[in-house]
Amino acid sequence: MTFELWPAIDLKGGECVRLLYGDMERSTTYAKSPAAQAWRFRDAGFDRLHVVDLDGAFAGAPANAEAVQAILYETDAKVQLGGGIRDRETVDRWLDLGITRVILGTAAVKDPALVKGAAKAHEGRIVVGIDARDGLVATEGWAQGSEMTAIDLGRRFEDAGVAAIVFTDIGRDGALTGVNVEATAELARALTIPVLASGGVKDADDIKALALHKADGVAGAILGRSLYEGTIDPSEAQGIARTA
Template sequence: MIIYPAIDIKNGKCVRLYQGDPSKETVYGSDPLTVARRWESLGATWLHIVDLDGAFAGRPVHYEVIARIASTLSIPVQVGGGIRNSEDVEKYLEAGISRVIVGTRALKDPEWFSQVCTAYPGRIAAGLDARNGFVAVKGWKNVTSVTVAEVARIWNDLPLAALIYTDIARDGTQRGVNVKATESLLKITRHPVIASGGVASIEDILVLLPLVKEGLNGVIVGRALYTGSLKLEEAIRIVNYHLSGRER
């Protein structure tokens, strides 16, 4: 299982929001590239980046800094936030981004999403951000009447890299991952799932390990890494021990 350190960029800085609310922001670094290098040096094998300004604006805002991160690091990077046309998908992929995350337009324009997934098989991840089981779009501002289960079934035939499932109510709260909802999604989709939202400690990651055999690819961790309640090196070591069958 992969632990994805998260870098959320807002106003050029590395921040964390509480439940996706832009008015509840904590700044954890003035230079996202420095933060990215830190996570790589501590053993991260992937990096998860969100252009928060892009998510709210509906277009990439921090393309240059994200492209610089991708070209500097040796580990793969996945990026989301405001990516809503084919040109931006192609631009990110050509910049060295390994995986592009599409959320809002994937839901609003299924035909286009199918086309872009087919054009870049295994390079597109779908962002499934939900409040109480219903998918939210446009930077989590608008909650639709469509359920996570309904969307997951529709996307089953697409050549997706993964589904990134975020429980918005838990994001940035360190209240624990929504294991039940994640498990339910795994029973519906044929794609790998990356869980997100609520990780506070190593225990929150360990409870997800039984889901690896069901198709869980990894977990995104943000605030817990920045506050120090979870140590990246230790988390990676413990997860590797458990998955290899050894005792802690």
């Protein structure tokens, strides 16, 4: 298992933004052109991109399709896409258009049969997004809470053919306060599905700390504000990942 780094491109109103704690009212715009930002990440050596349609996540249907298609046109990087994907037709359409992996979050809670069916039909191309606040899963763009734990949700999809789980600690997302290594590793140890850490990654030390848990099933990290604000050097981050 390789240790993967996925720079994040979050889409709001057709622009590349980062939210603080998942709050749509607390967004910072980093690029007017998401496609140009995708090219910059690719030029920096990253061969994977984590794209989220924030408007779609809240609306329950894709809302930034044009920006996503422009990213696909601009770069040859592998792209995993989440946000507002709630039915099989949308899953199939994005995969047909060239998305490498589709992330299902709200659907994983509310329609697990959709996730399992898609994972069976598209082996290695379906990812489950688990977003947690204080250990409990949130849905609908993080606007709705639940009583389900991240581990309980992850266990629903053991042996379902899911490629990975993206685990986001909402309380750290976009804050540069440091990734929740302990919760990520605990989830990875409880499952056989590889886990990608998201939320709060600040610097190279966070990546090193996560890489120490590769044997537990921590498969990499999503990098957001740390890249935009320059608290992580792309070359250093990729060097850590290669030697993990």
